[in-house]
Amino acid sequence: MAVITTDNLTKRFPRVTALDHLSVEVQPGVVGLVGANGAGKSTLIKILLGLAPATEGTARVLGLDVATEGGAIRERVGYMPEHDCLPPDVSATEFVVHMARMSGLPATAARERTADILRHVGLYEERYRPIGTYSTGMKQRVKLAQALVHDPQLVLLDEPTNGLDPVGRDDMLELIRRVHREFGISVLVTSHLLGELERTCDHVVVIDGGKLLRSSSTADLTAATSLLAVEVTERQDDPAFDVNAALRARLAEAGLTVGADSGHVLLVELNGDEVYDVIRDAVAELGVGLVRLEQRRHHISEVFAAGAHATDGADKAEEVAHV
Amino acid sequence: MSETHAPEGRLDVIHDIGYRHYEGPRLGVGYATRSLYTSSLRGAFGLGRSGKSKILPMAMAVIMAVPALIIVAVSIYVKMGKLPVDYPQYLTNLQFVTAVFTAAQAPVLLSRDLRFMTVPLYFSRPLRSSDYVRAKYAAMVSAVFILTMLPMLIMWIGSMLGSMDFGYNTKHFAFGVVAAALYSLVYAGLGLLIASLTPRRGFGVAAIIALFMVSAGVSGALRGVMHVTGHQAASFWVAMLNPGFLIDSTVSWMFDLPLRGNVAEMPTTLGGVAFLAEIAVLAAGAFVLLVRRYRKI
Numbered sequence: 001m002a003v004i005t006t007d008n009l010t011k012r013f014p015r016v017t018a019l020d021h022l023s024v025e026v027q028p029g030v031v032g033l034v035g036a037n038g039a040g041k042s043t044l045i046k047i048l049l050g051l052a053p054a055t056e057g058t059a060r061v062l063g064l065d066v067a068t069e070g071g072a073i074r075e076r077v078g079y080m081p082e083h084d085c086l087p088p089d090v091s092a093t094e095f096v097v098h099m100a101r102m103s104g105l106p107a108t109a110a111r112e113r114t115a116d117i118l119r120h121v122g123l124y125e126e127r128y129r130p131i132g133t134y135s136t137g138m139k140q141r142v143k144l145a146q147a148l149v150h151d152p153q154l155v156l157l158d159e160p161t162n163g164l165d166p167v168g169r170d171d172m173l174e175l176i177r178r179v180h181r182e183f184g185i186s187v188l189v190t191s192h193l194l195g196e197l198e199r200t201c202d203h204v205v206v207i208d209g210g211k212l213l214r215s216s217s218t219a220d221l222t223a224a225t226s227l228l229a230v231e232v233t234e235r236q237d238d239p240a241f242d243v244n245a246a247l248r249a250r251l252a253e254a255g256l257t258v259g260a261d262s263g264h265v266l267l268v269e270l271n272g273d274e275v276y277d278v279i280r281d282a283v284a285e286l287g288v289g290l291v292r293l294e295q296r297r298h299h300i301s302e303v304f305a306a307g308a309h310a311t312d313g314a315d316k317a318e319e320v321a322h323v
Numbered sequence: 324m325s326e327t328h329a330p331e332g333r334l335d336v337i338h339d340i341g342y343r344h345y346e347g348p349r350l351g352v353g354y355a356t357r358s359l360y361t362s363s364l365r366g367a368f369g370l371g372r373s374g375k376s377k378i379l380p381m382a383m384a385v386i387m388a389v390p391a392l393i394i395v396a397v398s399i400y401v402k403m404g405k406l407p408v409d410y411p412q413y414l415t416n417l418q419f420v421t422a423v424f425t426a427a428q429a430p431v432l433l434s435r436d437l438r439f440m441t442v443p444l445y446f447s448r449p450l451r452s453s454d455y456v457r458a459k460y461a462a463m464v465s466a467v468f469i470l471t472m473l474p475m476l477i478m479w480i481g482s483m484l485g486s487m488d489f490g491y492n493t494k495h496f497a498f499g500v501v502a503a504a505l506y507s508l509v510y511a512g513l514g515l516l517i518a519s520l521t522p523r524r525g526f527g528v529a530a531i532i533a534l535f536m537v538s539a540g541v542s543g544a545l546r547g548v549m550h551v552t553g554h555q556a557a558s559f560w561v562a563m564l565n566p567g568f569l570i571d572s573t574v575s576w577m578f579d580l581p582l583r584g585n586v587a588e589m590p591t592t593l594g595g596v597a598f599l600a601e602i603a604v605l606a607a608g609a610f611v612l613l614v615r616r617y618r619k620i
Contacts (some may be wrong), residue, residue, distance in 0.1 A: 044353040049447055071449045075349060079447035087439045089373060102448045104349040111343060120342060151345035183342045222487060 001063060003028050003154050003186045004048060008057035011043050012209070018043040020210035021057065026188060030180045032197035032204040032218075033190040040210040041190045042082070045156050049074055050295040062153055075104065076186075078147035082162060085143060087306045088132025089252055092142045094122055095131060096149050103150035110149075117145045120183075121175060137168035144175065148185065155179065157189040161196060173200045198222055228294040229261075233289035243288050250282040267296065330436055359445075363462035367428045368469075376431070383424040385472055391474035395481030404487060406478055410499030411574045413478065413508060414471055418567040421506055422535040424470055429514030429525030432459050438522035442617070447608045452617035460610055463511035471503035485503075502574045509566050512609030519545055519616050538565040559588035564599055573598040 004026035011019040018040045035041050046052040048061050049089045059066045086095060086102050093114055100110035100146020100311040120128045121141040131142060140160060147155050160176065161169045177200060179185050191197050197204055197218070204221055214221075235241045248266060256278060257269040270277060270322065276293070283290045362371070368384070369377030369498040391413065398406055408416070436442045443454055475496060513534065518527040542564040549558040562568035575582050576595035582588070590598055 051446060053611050071451075071549065074447060075351075075449050079444070080441075081443050081447075083440050085440045087435055087441060089376075094371075096364060098358075099444060099448075102355045102445060103451060104351050104355055105345070105352060106354075108350060109345065109347045115345065116341075146415060150349070184344075211460075 001028075002026060002060075003031075004059070004061050005046075006057065008101065009044075009047065009051070009059050010056035010168040011040075011047060012055045018210050019047070019054075022207065022210065022212050023057075024205055024212055024215050026205065027203065028186045029202040030176060030187045030189065030200055032201035032206060033188055033207065034192070034197060035190075036196060038191060039208050041207065042158065042205070045056045045079070045158060045190070048156065049077065049079060075150075076153050078150065078152035078159045080143045080147040080155065080160060082190075082264075084139070084156040086131045086139055089130055091130055092118060092134075092145070094140065094147050101147040105150055107281055113149050113151070114145075117149050121145045122147075124169070135198060136163050136223045137165075140168070140172060141175075142181075148179065148183070152185060154188065157187060158188055159192070161193070162192065169196070176200055179184075183236075186272075205292040208242065222297050225296045225298060226270050227259075227274065228270045228279070229292055229294050229296050230266045230268055230283075230290075231292035232283055232286070233291060235286075235288055243286060246286055247282055247288075250285070251278065254278045255270075255283070265292070270295065291298040294321055330349065352449045352451070352454055353503060355450050356458045359450070359455065359458035360462050362467075363432050363459055364465050366431060366463060367466035367480070371472050379427045380424060381467075383420055383427070383474060387424075387470055388473045389415070391477040391481075395485070396476060398437060398487075399481065399485035402485075404485075406482055406492070407477075407489070407532055409580060410475055410478060410495045411502040411571075411580060413474055414499065414502050415567070416569045417474070418571075419511060419535075421467060421471060422532065422567070425467060425514040426528050426531035426535070427508040428519040429463055429511070430481055430521075430524040433515060433518040434522055434524040434527050437519070438524070453614045455616060456610065456613045457616055460613065461512060463515050464507045466505055467511050468507040471506050472500070475499040475503060498574065498578045498580065501577070502570060502604060505570045505574065508606040509570060509602055510605045513566060516609045516616075519613055535566065539567065541565075542568055555588070559590045559594055563592070563598065566605070569598055569601060573602060 002025045004024075007023050009019050009022040010017070022041075022044070024041075033041055033044070043052070047059060047066055050066045050073050064073045064076075065205070067072060088257060090098075096114040096165065097110045098120060100113055101107065113140060114195070118124075118141075121144050123138060123141055123145070126138065128237055131139065132136070134142070140163075144157070144160065147157070156178065157216060157240065161172050164172060176187055176189060180187050198221075201218050203217050205215045230247070232243055232247060234243055244260070244264060244266060248258050248260075251266075259267040259269075261267055268279060268303050272283060277300075279293060352403050359570060365371050367379045386440045394406060396414075397403075414421070436445070442455075446452060478499075479492060479496040482496075483489070512533050516532065517530050520525050521530070542561045545564070546558045546561045549555065549561065559572060562572040572582075573595065576579065576598065
């Protein structure tokens, strides 16, 4: 069963269209929602929580209609906002217990679930200290904990890695994987960092200017291409010698199609296993070292860039961002 | 999504790190609203918060109660047989304490959630904005009611201990309860409405105090002008400009009590009805405006 379904979902504000006939289906798992700032991500989340009416079209979350069953949706869904939302003068335990009761959990259950979930997100002794004394990483964990404390079937995470250092970012991404893998809770996570989503998500939905650009599995988006990336060292004795040009000539001579990307990398069309042998021999004959020989993979960013060009969505996204 | 499990397959998952799903009851909006009411009411007196946040509300409660204790103790000691201050009159005399309490604590209930942007977390749960406002309004009304009822109870219990007239004291205690209820509704409504407009607690406190003080000043000055210009008979109307005078006049009119407070003229019947209507409009209007304020978050 789809976790989220939108059909022709449109949201117009007096001066701007935030969502433009968006039809998308999200299956259980970890799903990334990508878009530039102002692409319509936050508007979509608000509509999915039943907090803002759609101008046109329909949306269902966990099979419930956002227009009429908002209360039932919010009971089964967790939400972690992008912005700060924690009072500094209470402890994580007090705060999460309070939010659990706001989700309808009886007092005893709220305390038990809070203790459990704070342990799961990795907060131990510090959970009794005021939140004001926490690091950004710890605050993000508290925000995640309050979204999970009532054991939702789906969590909506808005830019959960914002403001984290690289290590904190990795920890948070791993935590998000666990939310699905070990807790069995589906995740919709927004980000403007594509690399993150490539690592974390099973499926990626790309929106821009409120329009759907693409919705496909991460595996499809990052599938191997038929290009081999080749990178070689310079000649020790003669740094001025253009190794790439020489290698290029030799490979072309052997009947291979050779292109280049922006840097020092040659892209060779892979149309049989013998191509590897040809490249190896050519590099050996030139007397240089082989730094890289690997099959190219697609990046989500390519989809995004291509789509933005095609629809001129970048301008539109900017327009939304200014409002 | 090949190896992932659908929600319906949850029971088959082995939780090796011990994540347990919650199978217990979910008590819904009514329960959440009541929980928010309780925690907000506790918060209004600084309970469950740091020691520092208890100082002001507790000090106000003490200032409110101590004169009542002294009055009771003295009346019993000298065997007066009657309390020197009538119940509603006591609340009139200590209006400024009620005002300071409202100004200091109404922002505690609302500004915190605005300042730290916690409000969206409430509304991402089954609670609606009207439930949030209902819980906060009820909590603030209860807090002011507790504050104003404290001396009323001390005086009534004291009068009983001092074997004073049971009928008279109980009747006037009841007048005091009505006055306390009106103060609670109006002060809490105005205080919360102003507090909801700013995430800065300090601004909220200052603005609420200013409302009570400026309106009292304007009302008093206007009454002076009316007296000088010979409009004394109509000067009771100026009580409409200040919440404290308004309640004082209304209660005196309703129960035909002698006027000894800030307002020296008894309202006419038309005036009394208008005053009651204004109280109703203030209390209900504040609630409606608060709901509207929180509808778009």
